[in-house]
Amino acid sequence: MPKKGMEQFHVRDRTKRNAIRYWGILQKGIGNLFLFVCTLIWIFPFYWGVVNSFKTEQAMFEIPPQFFPKQFTWHNYVELFNRTLIFRWFVNSVVVSFITMLLVCVISSMAGYAFSKLRFRGRDQIFYFIISLMMLPHYILLVPLFRLMKSLGWFDSYLGLILPGLAVPFGVFLMKQFIQTIPSEIMEAARIDGCNEFLIFTKIVVPMALPAIGSLAIFEFVKSWNDYVWQLIVISSDEMKTLPLGVAGLKQETVIQYGQILAGATLSALPIIVIFIAFQKFFTKGITLGAVKG
Amino acid sequence: MSKHFVKSLKQDLRGYLFIAPSLICFLVFLAYPAVEAVRISLFKINMRSSQFVGLDNFIRLTHDVTFKQALWNTFKYVIYVVPIVVVFSIFIAMLIYSKSEKAAAFYRGVFYIPTVASVVAVSLVWSSILDPVIGVANYLLSVLGIEPVSWLADPNTAFLSVVFIIVTWSVGQPIILYTASLGAISKDYYEAALIDGANKWKMFFYVTWPLLKPTTLYILVITTMHAFQTFAVINLLTKGGPYGTTSSVVYELYQTAFLNSDFGYASAMGVVLFALIGIVSFLQFKFLASKFEY
Numbered sequence: 001m002p003k004k005g006m007e008q009f010h011v012r013d014r015t016k017r018n019a020i021r022y023w024g025i026l027q028k029g030i031g032n033l034f035l036f037v038c039t040l041i042w043i044f045p046f047y048w049g050v051v052n053s054f055k056t057e058q059a060m061f062e063i064p065p066q067f068f069p070k071q072f073t074w075h076n077y078v079e080l081f082n083r084t085l086i087f088r089w090f091v092n093s094v095v096v097s098f099i100t101m102l103l104v105c106v107i108s109s110m111a112g113y114a115f116s117k118l119r120f121r122g123r124d125q126i127f128y129f130i131i132s133l134m135m136l137p138h139y140i141l142l143v144p145l146f147r148l149m150k151s152l153g154w155f156d157s158y159l160g161l162i163l164p165g166l167a168v169p170f171g172v173f174l175m176k177q178f179i180q181t182i183p184s185e186i187m188e189a190a191r192i193d194g195c196n197e198f199l200i201f202t203k204i205v206v207p208m209a210l211p212a213i214g215s216l217a218i219f220e221f222v223k224s225w226n227d228y229v230w231q232l233i234v235i236s237s238d239e240m241k242t243l244p245l246g247v248a249g250l251k252q253e254t255v256i257q258y259g260q261i262l263a264g265a266t267l268s269a270l271p272i273i274v275i276f277i278a279f280q281k282f283f284t285k286g287i288t289l290g291a292v293k294g
Numbered sequence: 295m296s297k298h299f300v301k302s303l304k305q306d307l308r309g310y311l312f313i314a315p316s317l318i319c320f321l322v323f324l325a326y327p328a329v330e331a332v333r334i335s336l337f338k339i340n341m342r343s344s345q346f347v348g349l350d351n352f353i354r355l356t357h358d359v360t361f362k363q364a365l366w367n368t369f370k371y372v373i374y375v376v377p378i379v380v381v382f383s384i385f386i387a388m389l390i391y392s393k394s395e396k397a398a399a400f401y402r403g404v405f406y407i408p409t410v411a412s413v414v415a416v417s418l419v420w421s422s423i424l425d426p427v428i429g430v431a432n433y434l435l436s437v438l439g440i441e442p443v444s445w446l447a448d449p450n451t452a453f454l455s456v457v458f459i460i461v462t463w464s465v466g467q468p469i470i471l472y473t474a475s476l477g478a479i480s481k482d483y484y485e486a487a488l489i490d491g492a493n494k495w496k497m498f499f500y501v502t503w504p505l506l507k508p509t510t511l512y513i514l515v516i517t518t519m520h521a522f523q524t525f526a527v528i529n530l531l532t533k534g535g536p537y538g539t540t541s542s543v544v545y546e547l548y549q550t551a552f553l554n555s556d557f558g559y560a561s562a563m564g565v566v567l568f569a570l571i572g573i574v575s576f577l578q579f580k581f582l583a584s585k586f587e588y
Binding site: 031032034035038039041042043045046048049052060061063064065106107108110111113114115118119120121123126130133135136137138139140141142143144145146147148163164166167169171172197201222225226228229232233244245247248251258261262264265266268269272273275276277280283284287288 | 313316319325326331385386399412414416419420423430462467519522557561564565567568
């Protein structure tokens, strides 16, 4: 008797266990399906932009649209290079982003070193002041910055594109957080050996802070490349336009040519996406480092 | 005594030298424009003249129907975008954090790519996808037998279309932060909860969610600040239309300052937005941060 009862209990328990297991599998399946659909939605615009930039003009208007073009053509790209200053815009973007990146890295690591390892009066107050500037909504400063650029004669110039981009409180914060973790003993030892502050900074701090500098560099390059709003305000001539700004201008033309617009969009996004895929680890690290609780 | 004084002065100087380049940039390109924004909001300024008018600009704002609509839309952007971004990011992060490191990196990349690909490129591709005549969105609807929609030109759909596009590039950073935080939660908590008989939902609400709160606060504040400053998509896709349904405060500010050269009035809009962002961030900190002790 008791044996039978036991068996019954066991069977019921197993069906219940199975039900729980299937429910778990089903939940996981639904989750993964959702993830898959979202991935498609997020990737599709990139696929679509690239594919359409290679379509002929007739194919653009076909319904149903060709999800994979039957005929590839460079026509849109050739037209873009013949008709616009896109090569010049590309050079502008590279120059501006590269110089901004370089300068931000240099001045942020210098300040990060001072705030974490040097002692001077007002250090903490100045640091908190800089951190509080991080909370300033950027777009509210557009009007005064524009007037400042006008009065300094930096409007429509490289200086106007680069210099305001050097005020990056996040960079100082990131570098301070990172350099703090470098043991001070190493610097003390160098100091006793007769190294001056400049040598300690360039020979010890910078090499040891390279992972953080790498994250900051990539961040700044991308940010500067994509700073469409400031570029829109500070640039007026066609020759000084950056790539995103120039490409955005194609949509204001009287006849909208999607093929060429998408070719331009592809060209303006491609370098950044390549950089992102190559350095994804740095991005992830920079984002998590910069958001340390506190 | 004086030797000590000279030594500490030298020490101070050394620190100031290292922070000087950054500090000068912060003062010139952040602090000064912030003060200047408040000052010129009290002036009537155009390209030629400048005249003190007290609070006239702010009084004018209260009668400005276009501005009031933009202000209301801005709140709507915040109310729509922020909760969607937070919930969606947690959900996606929960789905991917337990996957293999390679798969997790892939998904993080997928959701972060729109953030790095320039806002211009992403907006332009979406404008071609949502084109009422040749856009692929309407083609997909027609396959399902649904009438074509003028996504960005119809007052009923324009606002939500813009919200959708903003969401696609706002979730990248939150997902990376949430996956990092989820990965950092010790398995012991879950085992303890399991022994106490907690189911999946209980585990989420009593273990995961409280432990994610610092991350959530950070994401809330950042996303809110960005949503309050919605501009680029609007300028690229809808120009505030149709009938002002997608306009935002920053878009109005941009129009007023850079197309009408009414700098004082534009700065008044900036000051109002600044105050709003300040109040909302303060409330978020006050009501959320205090509950974060655990």
